[in-house]
Amino acid sequence: MEGPVRPRLLRRQVQRRAWPRLLQGLRGPTAQPRPVQRQPVHHVHAVTVLISGVRCTYHRDAIPAVSIDQLELTAGPVGLVGVNGAGKSTLLRTLAGCRQPQEGSVSIDGASLYGRRRRVVAQRVGYMPQEIQFPGELSVTQVVDYAAWLRALKPRHAAQRRADVIVAVGLEDRADQRVRALSGGMRRRLALAVALLSEPAVLLLDEPTTGLDPEQRAGVRAIIGEIAGRCLTIMSSHVMEDVASITSNVIVLHGGRVLHQGETDAFVRERGGPTQSAEVAFLTTIAGA
Numbered sequence: 148m149e150g151p152v153r154p155r156l157l158r159r160q161v162q163r164r165a166w167p168r169l170l171q172g173l174r175g176p177t178a179q180p181r182p183v184q185r186q187p188v189h190h191v192h193a194v195t196v197l198i199s200g201v202r203c204t205y206h207r208d209a210i211p212a213v214s215i216d217q218l219e220l221t222a223g224p225v226g227l228v229g230v231n232g233a234g235k236s237t238l239l240r241t242l243a244g245c246r247q248p249q250e251g252s253v254s255i256d257g258a259s260l261y262g263r264r265r266r267v268v269a270q271r272v273g274y275m276p277q278e279i280q281f282p283g284e285l286s287v288t289q290v291v292d293y294a295a296w297l298r299a300l301k302p303r304h305a306a307q308r309r310a311d312v313i314v315a316v317g318l319e320d321r322a323d324q325r326v327r328a329l330s331g332g333m334r335r336r337l338a339l340a341v342a343l344l345s346e347p348a349v350l351l352l353d354e355p356t357t358g359l360d361p362e363q364r365a366g367v368r369a370i371i372g373e374i375a376g377r378c379l380t381i382m383s384s385h386v387m388e389d390v391a392s393i394t395s396n397v398i399v400l401h402g403g404r405v406l407h408q409g410e411t412d413a414f415v416r417e418r419g420g421p422t423q424s425a426e427v428a429f430l431t432t433i434a435g436a
């Protein structure tokens with residue numbers, strides 16, 4: 148004997164089963180079902196980020212955590228690499244509009260990220276921080292909805308974007324699941340969905356693959372690879388294999404300064420030794436500092 152049917156479940160089943168038949172009835176028996184139009188999760192955005200004379204310091208007399216005279220970023224995906232404490236997270240926080248530098252400026256297509264129109268300019272940036280903390284009792288959908296509200300997305304647009312980004316990161320089967328029941332890799336994918344929500348022209352990913360198992364890393368890498376061609380993606384990583392496989396350009400940061408900037412292929416070819424190793428290319432570069 149079947150158990151009692153829960154009203155919410157019943158309502159969902161009725162909606163799923165009845166609506167197609169009802170629509171069929173309205174269109175008439177000969178009408179063909181319309182093809183489903185899948186929205187691309189991201190349109191292509193060409194953008195220039197310019198960093199000029201930026202100094203970021205945490206304490207008044209301390210050596211700047213980031214010190215960059217001039218850096219222009221147009222083509223990506225960009226890999227941002229450096230040892231612990233090199234300044235990667237500080238730079239990404241600064242590019243995200245979260246931390247105003249003590250000196251210098253950051254602009255996106257000529258508009259200052261810390262100027263009068265900062266709210267508008269910052270809307271063009273999606274940021275996935277290294278430390279991710281979502282309230283455990285919220286579901287995947289609720290987290291994305293809350294982020295859409297914080298981003299002041301219009302409700303109709305927000306609903307469409309929510310569906311798009313959850314599918315883009317492969318969490319559609321987990322949409323109703325609470326955050327506390329997600330694995331580390333799934334939480335990272337949720338953070339990526341939030342970063343993608345406003346269809347950013349600049350996507351900043353701080354260590355997106357750290358702490359993931361090889362399968363999860365491959366999954367996140369594939370998602371980033373798909374999105375990276377559509378906006379200027381800048382990702383920090385310790386994993387040189389990820390940097391070599393995902394990025395087209397690389398920046399080596401050391402002591403807050405840019406030691407090297409150039410194409411990833413050339414970086415690995417010219418500095419990677421006989422085995423053409425991205426790891427060797429990185430170590431060779433910082434050894435000369």
Ligand SMILES: Nc1ncnc2c1ncn2[C@@H]1O[C@H](COP(=O)(O)OP(=O)(O)OP(=O)(O)O)[C@@H](O)[C@H]1O
Nearest residue numbers: 205206212229230231232233234235236237238277
């Ligand atoms: N909130 C903070 N207060 C004081 N100093 C900080 C703070 N955050 C970072 N720093 C310092 O700034 C420097 C750069 O740190 P940052 O976290 O940007 O480096 P990172 O390259 O991202 O390092 P990791 O690879 O370990 O994440 C370090 O010397 C660090 O100690």
